[in-house]
Amino acid sequence: MRLYDLELSGNCYKVRLFAALAGIDLDIVPVDVAGGEHKRPPLLDLNPWGQVPVLVDGDRILRDSQAILVYLAGTHGGEAWWPSAPFQQAEVMQWLSTAANEIQHGPCAAxxxxxxxxAIDKADTLAKAARILSLLDAHLATHDWLAARRPTIAECALFPYVALAPEGGIDLAPYAHVRRWIDRVKALPGYRPMPGT
Amino acid sequence: MRLYDLELSGNCYKVRLFAALAGIDLDIVPVDVAGGEHKRPPLLDLNPWGQVPVLVDGDRILRDSQAILVYLAGTHGGEAWWPSAPFQQAEVMQWLSTAANEIQHGPCAAxxxxxxxxAIDKADTLAKAARILSLLDAHLATHDWLAARRPTIAECALFPYVALAPEGGIDLAPYAHVRRWIDRVKALPGYRPMPGT
Structure with a gap:
């Protein structure tokens, strides 16, 4: 499997982190994002959205980091990381939506x-980040893990841009439960950092 | 199962639409959103995010419309609406992320x-809407359905705010493939409209 990747992208790191935790071997293909390689063919043919990451597995092509997590868990991690029981799966799904919406437009955008x-309204990103980090902190006050009482792909979907929040000028000091969760993720067997985490 | 609902919310309509298509009986509980009922207990205890929809099934509580779709499909719709095969499931997941991100911050926000x-930057919502509607139109030029070559919960996640786009001042005339897909969704057995679609 080939992962079209940018080392400094938190969305790409979601996939590299899960692959490391689940012991999945990926062929990492660095993309020259600064040079616009993802905005023109052949990469634009793989992903018309002009974004990384892109996963290619034979004739299967996937965009969107959450979808790639679901695919890799389904093919390699199985029940451990992506429960098949409907309620547990929906609990994880709540956080995959959170990653695509509130995290993307909060700490990631900052x-x-x-x-x-x-050129994004910085004050708006900070307001969104404060709201989602408060909600996340309240949840983690009574839960060690986001969903299903164990580490799942929800951790991989949220960890990168939460841990990278200080690079957007966001101080994580007020969020003690979030900081302890970050430490728990870093202690998972196979954990792999990225620059900035 | 109780659905805490707002009739004019497209996020709530995602759930009502799927329930209608899959023949699921929901106990609809209207929430006085104008009066802030969702921002104070007891609803705020059910969903600390202060949003509708919220699904309550016995002691199981779910926020987030995409997660509720995954749960209802897993418990009632099964394979037809939410494939268990990893690649097909990931194809659907791509569009659930799109619903939570680009659709939410594009046509929904407009x-x-x-x-x-x-008080949202209208020009920004229109730019985001134009981008996602163009990408969606290009996809639907070669696909009858968003994923897995059949109607899935991806249709329920995207249809509401795409069909309601004109209420945000967005003309769907340039998007012929999107308009034909809207017609296909409306022709599905059990389809149920909402005001504005």
Whole structure:
């Protein structure tokens, strides 16, 4: 399996992190994002959305980091990381939506402004980040893991941009339960960091 | 099963639409959103995020419309609406992420401005809507359905805010394939409209 990858992308790191935790061997293909390689063929043919990560497994092509997590868990991690029981699966799904929505438009977007100069309303990203980090902290006050009482792909979907929040000017000091969860994720067997975490 | 519901919410309609298509009986509980009922107990205890929909099934409580779709499909719709094969499931998941991210912050947000007076940057919502509707149109030019070559919960996740886009000042005329897909969804057995679609 080939992963079209950018080392500094938290969305790509979601996939690299899960592969490390689940012992999945990926052929990492670095993409020249600064040079716009993802915005023109042949990469644009693989993913018309012009984004990384992209996973290619034979004739199967997937965009979207959450979808790639679901695929890799389904083919390799199985029940441990992506429960098949409907309620547990839906619990994980709640957090996959959170990763795609509130995390993407909160801490991830704040980092895009500070680290890469994106023209996004910084105050709006900080307000969104404060809201989601407060909700996350309250949840983690009574749960060791996001869903299903064990580490799942929900951890891989949220960890990168939460751990990278300081690169967007967000102080994690007020969120003690989030910080302890970050430590628990870092202690998982096979854990692999990325620059900034 | 109780669905805490707002008739004019597209996120709630995702769930009502799937229940209608899959023949699932829900006890609909209207929430006084204008009066802030979702922002205080007892509803805030059910969903600390202060949002509808919320699904309650015995002692199981779920927020997030995509997660509720996964749960209802897993318990009632089965393989037809939410494939268990990893690649097909991941194909559906791509669109559940799209619903939570690009659709929520594009056509849904544009409607929140025009219809409900939300203080969101309207130009930004229109730019995001134009991008996602173009990508969706290109996909639907070669696919009758979003994923897995059949109607799935991906249809229920995207249909509401795409069909409601004109309420956010977005003209669907340029998106011929999207309009034909809307017609296909409306022709599904059991289809149920909401005001504005």
């Amino acid at each position: 980092r895009l402004v500070d680290r890469f100069g994106y | 409607r929140l401005v025009d219809r409900f007076g939300y």
